[in-house]
Amino acid sequence: MTVYVAMDDTDNLESRGTGRLARAVAAALAETYTVYGVTRHQLFFNEAIPYTSHNSCAVVHLPGEGKANIPEIFETTKEIMLGDFVEGSDPGLAVAAAEQISPALVAFGKDAKCTVLTQEKARTLSRNLGIRLEGLGGTEDGVIGSMAGIGLASTGNDGRFLQIGRVREITGPAEVDTLLGAGIDMICTLDGRPVDGGTIWCKEGKSVKPCPIGGRAVLYVEEKDGQLWGVKRD
Structure with a gap:
């Protein structure tokens, strides 16, 4: 089993990007859990979507973990993200175990690459699937990308690695x-x-x-x- 930790919209034009924050989260989680890697997932470019530079989200992969560990993983990540909050960002955090990921969430992730989605849809999906999701500031639009990131990362066929093994x-x-x-x-x-x-x-x-x-x-x-x-x- 794998737990996915997804974050989106954590930066502004002057701050460090979501990828760097995700690697910092991965380093903190690695003190307790096994980290397989961190992936970056490209989302939709559209004038209706406010984004900092590239509209991408990042996901930390924790193999061998399950739902029982999600509360601690979520709180650890949330604390780091709140400590790194910058004005002008609209961060969202989602944490889910592989067993919670349904075809509907994968479809949501794929839609987020080519369609304008809403917070309402992301939040409804999280409630229906029992996935821990929270906006951590600003407009909280990052809940959309964080839910999409989990769906995309779970396929094992999207994005690229920001970190894996000793490659960096x-x-x-x-x-x-x-x-x-x-x-x-x-x-x-x-x-x-x-x-x-x-x-x-x-x-x-x-x-x-x-x-x-x-x-x-x-x-x-x-x-x-x-x-x-x-x-x-x-």
């Missing part, structure tokens, strides 16, 4: 074996060719960005001037 510790060009040993399960080209050896190139000071695919961490690469470069996908 490896910056610049790296050998395939090093990346596979750091938490990436598979490396392949965009046309599906597996990459088993050689060097994967990345900008100095940056780390590669694997994606959840079929429940695995997959890094896509593309060839440029005879070199294989990591691809960043939304």
